[in-house]
Amino acid sequence: xxxxxxxxxxxxxxxxxxxxxxxxxxxxxxxxxxxxxxxxxxxxxxxxxxxxxxxxxxxxxxxxxxxxxxxxxxxxxxxxxxxxxxxxxxxxxxxxxxxxxxxxxxxxxxxxxxxxxxxxxxxxxxxxxxxxxxxxxxxxxxxxxxxxxxxxxxxxxxxxxxxxxxxxxxxxxxxxxxxxxxxxxxxxxxxxxxxxxxxxxxxxxxxxxxxxxxxxxxxxxxxxxxxxxxxxxxxxxxxxxxxxxxxxxxxxxxxxxxxxxxxxxxxxxxxxxxxxxxxxxxxxxxxxxxxxxxxxxxxxxxxxxxxxxxxxxxxxxxxxxxxxxxxxxxxxxxxxxxxxxxxxxxxxxxxxxxxx
Amino acid sequence: xxxxxxxxxxxxxxxxxxxxxxxxxxxxxxxxxxxxxxxxxxxxxxxxxxxxxxxxxxxxxxxxxxxxxxxxxxxxxxxxxxxxxxxxxxxxxxxxxxxxxxxxxxxxxxxxxxxxxxxxxxxxxxxxxxxxxxxxxxxxxxxxxxxxxxxxxxxxxxxxxxxxxxxxxxxxxxxxxxxxxxxxxxxxxxxxxxxxxxxxxxxxxxxxxxxxxxxxxxxxxxxxxxxxxxxxxxxxxxxxxxxxxxxxxxxxxxxxxxxxxxxxxxxxxxxxxxxxxxxxxxxxxxxxxxxxxxxxxxxxxxxxxxxxxxxxxxxxxxxxxxxxxxxxxxxxxxxxxxxxxxxxxxxxxxxxxxxx
Numbered sequence: 001x002x003x004x005x006x007x008x009x010x011x012x013x014x015x016x017x018x019x020x021x022x023x024x025x026x027x028x029x030x031x032x033x034x035x036x037x038x039x040x041x042x043x044x045x046x047x048x049x050x051x052x053x054x055x056x057x058x059x060x061x062x063x064x065x066x067x068x069x070x071x072x073x074x075x076x077x078x079x080x081x082x083x084x085x086x087x088x089x090x091x092x093x094x095x096x097x098x099x100x101x102x103x104x105x106x107x108x109x110x111x112x113x114x115x116x117x118x119x120x121x122x123x124x125x126x127x128x129x130x131x132x133x134x135x136x137x138x139x140x141x142x143x144x145x146x147x148x149x150x151x152x153x154x155x156x157x158x159x160x161x162x163x164x165x166x167x168x169x170x171x172x173x174x175x176x177x178x179x180x181x182x183x184x185x186x187x188x189x190x191x192x193x194x195x196x197x198x199x200x201x202x203x204x205x206x207x208x209x210x211x212x213x214x215x216x217x218x219x220x221x222x223x224x225x226x227x228x229x230x231x232x233x234x235x236x237x238x239x240x241x242x243x244x245x246x247x248x249x250x251x252x253x254x255x256x257x258x259x260x261x262x263x264x265x266x267x268x269x270x271x272x273x274x275x276x277x278x279x280x281x282x283x284x285x286x287x288x289x290x291x292x293x294x295x296x297x298x299x300x301x302x303x304x305x306x307x308x309x310x311x312x313x314x315x316x317x318x319x320x321x322x323x324x325x326x327x328x329x330x331x332x333x334x335x336x337x338x339x340x341x342x343x344x345x346x347x348x349x350x351x352x353x354x355x356x
Numbered sequence: 357x358x359x360x361x362x363x364x365x366x367x368x369x370x371x372x373x374x375x376x377x378x379x380x381x382x383x384x385x386x387x388x389x390x391x392x393x394x395x396x397x398x399x400x401x402x403x404x405x406x407x408x409x410x411x412x413x414x415x416x417x418x419x420x421x422x423x424x425x426x427x428x429x430x431x432x433x434x435x436x437x438x439x440x441x442x443x444x445x446x447x448x449x450x451x452x453x454x455x456x457x458x459x460x461x462x463x464x465x466x467x468x469x470x471x472x473x474x475x476x477x478x479x480x481x482x483x484x485x486x487x488x489x490x491x492x493x494x495x496x497x498x499x500x501x502x503x504x505x506x507x508x509x510x511x512x513x514x515x516x517x518x519x520x521x522x523x524x525x526x527x528x529x530x531x532x533x534x535x536x537x538x539x540x541x542x543x544x545x546x547x548x549x550x551x552x553x554x555x556x557x558x559x560x561x562x563x564x565x566x567x568x569x570x571x572x573x574x575x576x577x578x579x580x581x582x583x584x585x586x587x588x589x590x591x592x593x594x595x596x597x598x599x600x601x602x603x604x605x606x607x608x609x610x611x612x613x614x615x616x617x618x619x620x621x622x623x624x625x626x627x628x629x630x631x632x633x634x635x636x637x638x639x640x641x642x643x644x645x646x647x648x649x650x651x652x653x654x655x656x657x658x659x660x661x662x663x664x665x666x667x668x669x670x671x672x673x674x675x676x677x678x679x680x681x682x683x684x685x686x687x688x689x690x691x692x693x694x695x696x697x698x699x700x701x702x703x704x705x706x707x708x709x710x711x712x
Contacts, residue, residue: 157677161517161620163570163609178544181568185541190614196659212537213659214519214611214618216671216685221650224631225673234676247677251620251685253519255570255611258546262570264517264607266622275580294577303552303569315572317581320590321513321603329572329607 010038011074011351014097016088018042018053018062021171022079022102025340027055033344036351043069043076070095075350077343078102093130098354100346102134102339104228107236109133114239116140117345118287119147124349132346137338138162138218138229138252139236141261144311144337145330148285149278150241154270156324157247160233163255163262164218165302168334169205174258176204180211181256206254215254227252260302261334268325275318278326282313287337292316300331308333309341366394367430367707370453372444374398374409374418377527378435378458382696383411389700392707399425399432426451431706433699434458449486454710456702458490458695460584463592465489470595472496473701474643475503480705488702493694494518494574494585494608495592497617500667500693501686504641505634506597510626512680513603516589519611519618520574521658524690525561530614532560536567537612562610571610583608616658617690624681631674634682638669643693648672656687664689665697 015030017023023044030040031054040055042062049064063069065088070076076097078085085103092099106112106129113123114133124132135143146155166177180200189195189212196209208215219228234248247268283290291300292314299314311332319325332338371386373379379400386396387410396411398418405420419425421444426432432453434441441459448455462468462485469479470489480488491499502511522533536556545551545568552565564571575584590604603624639646647656648670655670667688675681688694 159515159622161607163519163611177568181537182541185538190659191662193663194660207653208657209659212533212613213657214613215657216618216620216655217650225648225650225671226676227650230673245677247675249622249673249675249677249681249683251517251622251671251683253618253620253685255519257568257570262572262609264572264609264620266515266605266607292581294573294581294583297563297573299572301564301569301571303546303565304550306547307549315581315607317586317605319603319605320582321601321605325605327605327607329609 010036011354012039012041012072013037013347014041014043014070014073014076015079016043016065016076017079019044019048019051020079021167021174022335022339025335026077026079026344027053029340029344031056036348041069041073067091067095070097073097074354075100075347077347079339079343089131098127098350099131100134100343101131102343104136104232106131107133107135108239114236115346116143116147116240116342117349118144119240120242121349124346125353132350134339134343134346135236135240136229136232137168137334138164138261139233139240140338140342141311141332141334142263142265142330143237143240144287145282145285145313146265146267147241148281148288149267149269149326152281153273155241155243155246155267156270157268158237159266160248160250161264162250162252163257164252165257165259165261165334166210166254167259168218168261172205176206177210177256177258180209184211210254210256212256216251218252218254257302259333259335260306260331261338262302262329262331264329266325266327268322270324272323273318273326275316278316287311288313299329302331305331306333307336309336311337366392367710368395368397368428369393369703370397370399370426370429370432371435372399372421372432373435375400375404375407376435377523377530378691378695381691382433382435382700383409385696385700387412392704397425397429423447423451426453429453430710431456431703433703435695435699445487454483454706455487456490456699457487458699460492460588462487463489463491464595470592471702472499472503472596472698473705474500475596476598477705480702481709488706490695490699490702491592491596492585492588493524493690494520494617494619495589495596496694496698497667497688497690498619498621498686499593499596500643501638501641501669502621502623503597504637504644505623505625505682508637509629511597511599511602511623512626513624514593515622516604516606517620518606518608519613520608521613521615521617521690522566522610523615524574524610524617528561532562533566533612533614536565540567566610566612568612572607574608574610613658615689615691616662616687617694618658618685618687620685622681622683624678626680628679629674629682631672634672643667644669655685658687661687662689663692665692667693
């Protein structure tokens, strides 16, 4: 399916979910990146309609999500919950917009490409439903780096443990961690079993206290004890890399960090690897920063990375017991590359296609 | 070598490092556990000598570490830095005490057994140097559970990612995390790259801010980018389990938790495994609590576990891509089983041997 912009000018963009945590990052990205857009229309739920937000230096009034909101729109980014995307993305597509959806509603649909521009940009051109999906933030935080290593060595297996930020649960997650941190600061809690539950009380969107704690749960319960977040890492990595039989085991854990997901990755390849060659590949990979000199104290931490675009990779080690395996630690801002930035990059790919 | 207690009565115990973080937990353990001891002598550095601490309900004056401090002592527990153990444990042993050392100084010495009573109690009887080593807290937090699974399925490989507590760096680590948490509470920091470094300043014993952050580093730098903590997990797991060729990859990460280490473990076995059988084994294993019902929100978190003796195991899943692999998440109090408790258990084993 090919869409052309009215009059051949710059395509018109809609941002659906403009008032959310990812939407906010999207507006600042749109204001900072090269401006390839005609109109930028901000869309949100009816209760947020009428608010004014700044994008590209202009005050812009948020309009309510309805069918008319997509009139004249060429590309629509959706940063909304799964059920809102499931209902409204097909409506936007039927109105002629190409949808870039950041929810989980369409990621595993065979007729919807799942795109990370640095890894599989060409996949964005084949979109029979008029919808392109943006991967889950946890997958996105690692896949650019892993994709570069896969190109060189051929990936066979991933064992992943995540250190996920509160903002993966949206603004409610950020607020809950901030409140919990204020509640425990200056006290001696955290050293008696269950005292955080007693002091913190309501744990917000998390199933246990997050401040001064770690919560080995993200998403919903799926078969055999797996969480939806863990299965997304497996399913989405396979789809993006085009490796339907890739072996993936992920354990997803939330930690008290505001924004930026970190992952410890054990990656096994078809061919023998070396630390030096892996460092060379990652130093040159687009969207990746190699930050790996522990002798100088150089390894990524979430707070050194938050607000930046790339995936930062450090702690690269060659397995001592498997010549084909690497261990590494990486950090990626889950609201930028993990959500808004990748969506913006896909939208720019499509914009170039429409106008080119 | 056989030592007998003077007069055949209860053996006399020395606690070296009684004023430290682990020492404090040791005194409360000695006060709570069955009292198998004659004298309990508290030993610390000369600058702490003369302080009074309570053990077994009695005010006890701390004496300075010197050769005479070991006169009449049958068993000496050492909770001190590596270099202090390296110097003083052989002196205590030469004075006739059996040393249970909690430092890293002797763990990989071929003539020093590395003991976890639930896993390899018999190893404690063969101690040609008169020294028994206590494993590193990170290894200890997982090895009781992994040992039980190994007995049933035969362990072949471990891929481990740790979520380590501040108190692994001693009282200075606890203090630093408390201070950093107070510094960031009620502020908006944590969302601009590097703002924690600016607000927190001195990061204490950690190489980067720990509050609202994750620090992928513990210990010192060894060859090829590995940290000493990561190599300890490999070397000590092999020695305790008696598997010199076990494949182990560990990535050790510090997170803002006061006490209790957590680990995400991917374990590959010689034989096919199942989730249900693994749960049955862990439900019966000594020193382990199975806490694994995500439908009811039951999985261990560090704060639910701190101050308790066992290793808590949850999130048990059978790998979707390898019939011989399990994934799980476990938590163990790094100051109790991870240090003081295991030392006390070894000392009690030896006390039973001496008096029995």
